[in-house]
Amino acid sequence: MKTPTLSSPAGASAQNASGLQGLWQALPDPVRSVAFRLLALGLLCLALSLASDAFLTTTNIVNVLRQAALLFLLASGVTLVILTAGLDLSVGANVAMSACLAATLMKATGSITLAVFAGLGCGLLIGIANGLLITLLRLPPFIATYGMLWILHGVTYWFMKGETIHGFPPAFRAIGSGHWLGIPIPVYLMVAFLFIGVLFAQRTRWGQEIYAVGANPEAARLSGVPVKSRLVLVYAVSGAMAGLASLIFLARLNSAEGDIGEALTLPAIAAVLIGGTSLFGGVGSVFGTLVGALILTLVLNGMNLLAISSNWQPVVTGVIVVLAVFLDNLTRKGDRK
Amino acid sequence: MHEMTVRAEPVAGVGKLIARLKHAGSASGALMMLIVLCAVFAFSTENFLDGANLVNVAVQSTILLLLALPMTLIIMTEGLDLSMGAVLTLANVVLATVAVNTGGVSLALLAALGVGLAFGLVNGTLVSRLGIPPFVATLGTLGAAQGLALVVTDGQSVVGIPASVQMFYSGAFLGVPAPIWIAGIAYAAFHGVLYHTRFGANVFALGGNREALTLAGVRTRLYLVAVYVIGGLMAGLAALLLTARISSGHPTAALGMEFDAIAAVAVGGTSFEKGKGWLLGTLIGVLAVGVLRNGLNLMGVTSAVQVSAIGLLVILALMIDAFRGKQS
Amino acid sequence: MTIPHDPAAPATPRVPILELRGISKRFTGVQALDDVSFELHEGEVHMLLGENGAGKSTLMKVLCGAHTADAGEFFHRGEPVVIGGPADAQRLGIAVIFQEFTLVPYLSVAQNIFLGREPRGRLPGLVDHARMRREAQVIMDQLGMTLRPDTVVATLGVAQQQMVEIAKALSQQARIVVLDEPTAALSDNETEKLFAMIETLKRQGVAMVYISHRMAEVFSMGDRITVLRDGKKVGFRMPGETAPDELVSLMVGRKVDMSYSRTYCAAPGELALRLQGVSARSGIQDVSLEVRAGEIVGLAGLVGSGRTEVARAIFGADPIAAGRIEIFGRPQTGGPTQARRLGAALIPESRKAQGLALIRSVGENLVLASLPRLFPSGLFSPSKAAAQARELITRLRIATPGPDRRVGVLSGGNQQKVVIGKWLSAEAKLFIFDEPTRGIDVGAKAEIFSLIDALVRKGAAVLMISSELSEIVNVCDRTYVMREGRVAGELARDAMSEEAILTLGMHHA
């Protein structure tokens, strides 16, 4: 994991450094942060293709992309939240509730449209509720969304009564398990939302304002940025993305249970952190989160391919999260001139 | 209520305690929630106020309290320890394994404390030396501890715990159950350390104004590491109670308990910022969670409602705090 | 620790208690201190002057052990010593009163005073609270503080916190005290007590390094004066042998006119701002005032008299409880977003905490307030934003290589220009400046004032808060003076003088 920045002497400026090192130094912070992640991703792919014959097969790549898609969709919303120095612990529970609601409605009415709107709407409303708790009541995001997590789980359990709802129309299931030109539909969704996410964060004024809110909420407020409504917006987006993820989940698993999605929250947050978004806000990108999601998925896929016991999975995930943030710290420190 | 005063007695007289509660109660959502919950359950169930039940609640709350006490200190340094539940779990399987093999408690406890110490050192070093945000650092070690617990046991429970270990949960001394003694002594020790030692003042300063502490010539990093080490050691100690309680080691036994501890600390009025902490509040927060679960069980309320009720408790307690904070 | 007395040394009092020889300190890319030598004698107040960035705070941090010098020697009463950390400094009896508070909010006053030096209790590790309270009380009595030692610091006001800070330094029985603009946040009453305290300490032989921007203090309190510029020592003077103008030109390196004279507004234009009976829970009552286009109106008063609160109320940063605020004839009932829409701009008191997103770039900060104006469709164009930023950088002469540079690395003056530029970009017509020159060097101050002057000449209206009375007197067309949350009076151009403002603003017992 040696990167040019790490080996460059502190204080060397872009102008008098030469060659590759100079180029690296000349890159703006965010670009460099993503570049070094892409490098890591590339090395990971290289290592895996050397270690396992099964890795570089079309089916496996498609497989990895499909698994990463779900993680990314969930994590992309969380990225915006973390960009504002917030946190959303309720996304997993949100997925569960939205999925169960959509499933119930689809079963009851047979209408896919209704179910899709219900899933997205449920996710969105939960997100807005989070946003209101955090802005109007000024609860710390950690606590507000943790409390919300329990409330959602309870309502979902009560509503589902331990049952499973399953068997959805093929037209709906296509969102999760369908293909087009040999590529799974979720991968298209991932690309679409990557595009939308990057566009929103980098190329809209709301995106700019969200970065500013994360960097210094008081300065943003005193610059006339409606901070509270931007915060509600990011939690709403995070909720809506959870709603979307719930639909894909539902379509892919062809069933809904009360504990669906429970195990998704921490991986989503981990993907965001591996992707270089700072918990202190104002630094990071949706594209970084994509790379983070890919790294996380690849590592787990590689461990499966190499038949490493799944017991080690949490250990490896943990080490990667810490390592990614540590390397970020190093590169950012080296940059202070 | 007899048993509950026991835990606070050694520290402050009852009168002083009441005065302190009155003083703080005006700003504590947790205390209000606790009182309301107790009143509701006293009226709606016949057994809630039974001595046996109150002992029961207190005993059940001890493990969470052992985690919530160091968590209070960690949060006061503007930190967080997400690994505590996983470290407790790992310590649980290690303690169980050693106890089963040696048949005694001392070596097993040492091993559990060793696990806690090691993770505390790693957490503290990552946070203080390498500048990794506590959330990230401890999320990483959470994974490590969780995975190691699985690796050590290969997913199996460890059983055959000797009676000498079980004693620590089921035994009693002078009529008071052993876990209450342990938790009471731990609370007293934390109270003493936080409010009556230099270490305690430094904990306030680590979160309130770290620069000031550095300028006062205090080695801040050392203290920061120490706070996380205390967290790890307490997880090791809690493993003794947990192992004694479930008479086994289980690779998923306490996963997620760190969130319960963080919630209890937050409910108790400790803030994530500026070193604003309140140890008694943490005790109240832990008891509020315990009373809520116990009361709902006594009422026979369905589990789904219990799940939501805990979420509501957390949000309501902080809402009351926020509302009162706004008023004053 | 006892200092060995060398009987062979001449028994003159002129052996300095502390001497620095050739101290240098380099940060990445910046030579913060360059071969600075400095003597400090017992019982003297040694004034340290310099612009921001001249190296005063670095020198101070080297003295207290927060930074380690790269080169140079220290002598304590003639003996070579090493200051490698705060503990060394404490052992030498050096105490520092910082401008930025080093207080812990949720500890008591007594605990803060004795932080890191708590009296030990009977058992190892325990703190003797009773003794600590007693000793804190003694020091607080000396300073005339009426606080209880048990009070939690978080509940104190700024001035009280500054007093605790001073008490903390004094409690160390220090022989060398460094004071960094200690009066910046104090009321006159408290300032007097502090000065009395300094006199007492002098008599006790305590040596003091006193950093100040207030010329009056420099001449009334100082025994000797050292001036730093760009990390170098550029001058050493005795107060009797110099004058303010000379000191300023030493600090700046060229001659600077300290009066910012301008062509005052002859015919004010339309009504830009009107407050009628505004009260707010933040501590202002029944405030009424008016500002017209083309005018610079001052808002003077002591620290804590409610000036900042008025500014925040106008901008919607704090809610108001009663009264009416109109900006360009339209009621301001909302928050900062509405204030911006009505054409108002706030340049807040604290640039770093309230004015800028320090980790974001110059360009991003410059367009932050004008995003809706520049990108009405919502779509953001980086190239358009960069062009706008470059134009402002040129127009305001902001010293930065380009809009991509992080704003946190700029100097105070350039940062302030970015805050102003942000509002120029938003095409604001009413500017509220809260201490626009705080922490800005003398050279940059003049530039800021010429910017403000340019604004009003183009028809903007300006309300300016300042603690520097000379600024108010020199710059403003008229001024309001606040006292205890109310407007105590209004002074027209020809009635304005520092004395008049003080008379209106002082507390009458």
Place this chain on the structure above:
Amino acid sequence: MKMKTTHRLALLALVLGGTSLAQAQSGERIAVFTKNQTNPFFQAVRLGADSAAKQLNVKVTHYVPTKPDSIPEQMSQIEDVIVKKPDAIVFTPVDYKAMGPAVGKINAAKIPVVNVTDRSEVGTFVAFVGASDYQLGLETTKYLIKAMGGTGNIVVLEGVKGSLTSIDRVRGFNDAVKTAPGVKVVASQPGNYQRLQALQVMENLMQSHPKIDGVFAANDAMASGAIEALDGAGRKALVVGINGTKEAVDAIKAGKMLASGDYNGFLQGCVSTMTAVRELRKLPVEKNVVFPATVIAKDNLAQYESPVESRSCPTWEEAIAKK
């Protein structure tokens, strides 16, 4: 409805025919402990218990950990329930080894307790009611091997490591495979009884194993996950699961799934509750009720199609006859 009436009459007859003591005891309070709120199997157990309660005129209260399968939490719930002193307890331990001390407390409080589903290693019970996980694994696998024609590659999706059900089911599987030399077990990985995990494990396994003919999943949720994975890859394999959930029944009907071992949750709930009540009413009970392994497949599907909610318990005699 008619069935129910008959049962009511039967019960009435039973009560009238019994001692006056039994009559006075009507309305007993039974606490039922299950492992989690998320597994449909335990919902079936709870519904069975509810149905039995209705028939016998007793009051059932359910206790389920808020965190699925949480050992400390079930421990606390037991302690809380002991305070309430219910007349009897029906108990599934969240961990068959770790709940010993809790059962000890119930025993010490002299509350009769019936062990249902997972056989607890420690404690004194009125009776055990359950199914044999070993037999289920064995029979379901035999059915699978027969359908495969005795040859081919099989993938195993194990349950939660260290859980009794998973250990025994996989043991049954292994013993069945030993009898079929043409069958090769190409992989055995844990899916932790989770649908998504099973799906992803299956997806990954399909990469390294181009030919998979049969899948043995230790529960139906994982079987469904495997089916989704196979569908997604456009591959075919015979899939069996265990539990006999509604979902599995539907999948078998649709031809997606080969078979599911019937774990009989509803009946377990019925009989365990009945046993508890009979013990209280001093009627004879069976010490060990282990329902035989029935494999649900296309040929016997009809009787499993009615939703669990609408079922009602058979009489004691009918139920016991099934064992």
